[in-house]
Structure formats: C-alpha cells, structure tokens
Amino acid sequence: MNTFIIILQLLILVAYGICILFWKSYFPKYLEEKGKNLATKEDIGAITHEVESVKAEILKSLSIDQTKYQLKYESCLEALSLIDAHFSHSLQPAKGQSISRQFATTKVARACHSKLILSCENTNLLEKFDEIMFGSHPGQVSAKSPTDLLNEFRNLIRRELGFGSELQLNRERAWFGKINCEKPEGEQSA
Numbered sequence: 001m002n003t004f005i006i007i008l009q010l011l012i013l014v015a016y017g018i019c020i021l022f023w024k025s026y027f028p029k030y031l032e033e034k035g036k037n038l039a040t041k042e043d044i045g046a047i048t049h050e051v052e053s054v055k056a057e058i059l060k061s062l063s064i065d066q067t068k069y070q071l072k073y074e075s076c077l078e079a080l081s082l083i084d085a086h087f088s089h090s091l092q093p094a095k096g097q098s099i100s101r102q103f104a105t106t107k108v109a110r111a112c113h114s115k116l117i118l119s120c121e122n123t124n125l126l127e128k129f130d131e132i133m134f135g136s137h138p139g140q141v142s143a144k145s146p147t148d149l150l151n152e153f154r155n156l157i158r159r160e161l162g163f164g165s166e167l168q169l170n171r172e173r174a175w176f177g178k179i180n181c182e183k184p185e186g187e188q189s190a
Helices: 002-090 106-119 123-134 146-161
Strands: none
C-alpha cells in the first residue's frame, strides 16, 4: 500500500508539473492573444467611429454643395428671365415687328440679384448682370449691343455652372421679341 501511495503521489506530482508547465507555456499566450483581440476590437471600434464621423462630414458637405449649386442654378435662370422681361420693355422692335411684353416685379428682381450675389463665385457674371439691367457705369458708354451683353452673360453662366466652354452665339438671333405662333392678347384658346 505504501508503494501505491508513493505512485499516486508521484502521479499527482507529475500531473501537477504538467499543469504548471501548461499554465506557464499556454496560459500567457492565451492571455496575450485575448489582450490583442480586445485591443483589436477597441481599435476597430475607434476606427469605425472615425470612419462614420468622416462619412457624416462628407455627406454634410455634399448636401451643402448640392444646395448651393441648386441656388446658383435657380438664380442664373431667374436672372435670364428677368433680363428677358427687361429687354421686352427696353428694346425697340424692328420696323413692322412687335415685341411681346414680359413682366417682372421689383421684388423678384431684388430677390434674384441677392441670390446671384450669394451663390455665384465669378464677379464678372454679377457685373455683366448689373450692366444689362442698369446700363453702363456713369461716364462709360457701352459699345456693345444688348444681345452681345446677353450672350456674354449666358457664357458667364455656362462657366459658373460648369456647363462647358464658351459658345459663339449669333447676336441677331440671341433674343426672341415675339414668335409668329404666339396667341394674340385677349384671344381665347380653342
């Protein structure tokens, strides 16, 4: 029985030694790996947060840019419509022709002018709009016809909106005074 106890103690001691060996060699690696995984999870969380933050900033910037572009686009089209109304009252029709009048209010003109100033980057566009609507600066005489000024303004708009290069536009066909298929004032539709 004594031998049995000694063998049993020896086996317990060997098992204990194996446990200690396992504990010393495997457990630190296990803890190190767990620590790396935890650090990686924390890193991924921080990186994900940063990516989401940058993504939100980009989306916000794109939204602002889109809103600004839409305002610029609308103000440019409103300016062209306002110029059409202005020309319909200031230009003289050719002999035997007439001009169909277009109307705008001062309130609309002020709003359009403000939108152009707020949204457009090119001051030449603003100056050309002012020249068309108010005439040349005092003391200056413009040698350009109104339709040349209109074509210049249109090309400045094309550049401002990123619609491509300048177009060579015909001054004689730059503006419609009246089209031959227009319904006369007061006539009812069929």
